[in-house]
Amino acid sequence: MPAKADVIKVVMVGSGNVAMQLAMLLNISGNKIIQVISRNKKTGRQLAKLCDCNFDSELKNVNTEADMCIIAVNDDSIAEVVSNMPLMKAAVVHTSGTIPMEVLKKKFKNCGVMYPLQSLTAHSGIFSELIFCVEASGKKVMDSITGLLQNINCRYVKLNSAKREKLHLAAVIVNNFPNHLYSLAYDFLKQNKISFQILQPLIENTALRIDSRNPKSLQTGPAVRGDLKTIKRHLQLLKNNTDIADVYKTMTKSIQKSRK
Numbered sequence: 689m690p691a692k693a694d695v696i697k698v699v700m701v702g703s704g705n706v707a708m709q710l711a712m713l714l715n716i717s718g719n720k721i722i723q724v725i726s727r728n729k730k731t732g733r734q735l736a737k738l739c740d741c742n743f744d745s746e747l748k749n750v751n752t753e754a755d756m757c758i759i760a761v762n763d764d765s766i767a768e769v770v771s772n773m774p775l776m777k778a779a780v781v782h783t784s785g786t787i788p789m790e791v792l793k794k795k796f797k798n799c800g801v802m803y804p805l806q807s808l809t810a811h812s813g814i815f816s817e818l819i820f821c822v823e824a825s826g827k828k829v830m831d832s833i834t835g836l837l838q839n840i841n842c843r844y845v846k847l848n849s850a851k852r853e854k855l856h857l858a859a860v861i862v863n864n865f866p867n868h869l870y871s872l873a874y875d876f877l878k879q880n881k882i883s884f885q886i887l888q889p890l891i892e893n894t895a896l897r898i899d900s901r902n903p904k905s906l907q908t909g910p911a912v913r914g915d916l917k918t919i920k921r922h923l924q925l926l927k928n929n930t931d932i933a934d935v936y937k938t939m940t941k942s943i944q945k946s947r948k
Contacts, residue, residue, distance in 0.1 A: 696836055699723045699754040699778075700739075701747070701769060703731040706783050706804065707760035711739050713818075713840040723751045747772040754778045756832060758802070763787050770795055779829045785856030788849035789823050800824035800833050802844075803852060807863050820844040821852045872932050879929075904946060911943035 696719045700707050703726035711721050721739035726732030729745055736743035759769055759782040766787050780792055781800040792799035801823040820837055822844045824830035837844050874884045910918040919940060926933040
């Protein structure tokens with residue numbers, strides 16, 4: 689496998705958000721996507737055009753001259769993708785936070801994981817700095833993965849499959865759950881003809897002040913203060929929004945419990 693300074697030839701399996709971000713980062717860093725394989729022909733061809741490389745919709749036609757094959761598809765499809773791929777000498781890695789490396793190891797001698805710890809969407813900019821959780825079947829593959837990540841200016845932490853899965857769970861809690869709360873607040877304010885943007889400074893400051901401190905020490909609000917009158921008043925305001933009221937009660941109870 690190539691050293692860090694060499695151009696790494698990559699086959700990208702998938703054409704969704706993660707595949708798009710990684711492909712763009714690799715191209716910017718001087719590495720080369722030599723093939724995009726995707727069952728979604730529309731987005732697959734679009735990504736191949738952006739990368740100036742060949743496109744194919746059949747896994748059996750994967751370019752075996754690649755140095756690395758990155759499987760960037762949804763978690764439920766990884767096992768199927770692996771089963772339909774030919775044997776390869778190149779390192780085969782996936783980008784999932786929850787699927788164990790063992791799924792790859794059953795078929796490929798050289799395999800690994802490079803899970804980007806970031807929420808990547810169609811509207812995301814190109815992240816020049818990401819943290820990846822990496823795992824490999826051996827030193828040679830690990831050197832190849834970490835060398836690639838250094839080339840695209842991304843940090844990494846070595847985690848086995850069990851720890852990576854737990855980190856993924858924590859990532860859901862700190863990313864997906866708060867975003868759902870933002871969505872609920874947005875809808876509530878819209879119903880009451882108040883701009884959600886007024887909350888923007890509060891949202892940003894809450895995230896920034898955590899830094900390296902224990903978030904529990906920074907918790908504020910009526911649940912922490914034991915302000916039962918305010919809590920009762922809030923629930924009264926939510927009498928016609930039962931979904932939000934249920935979340936409010938659950939979160940309030942959890943905060944109160946954490947203070948005992």
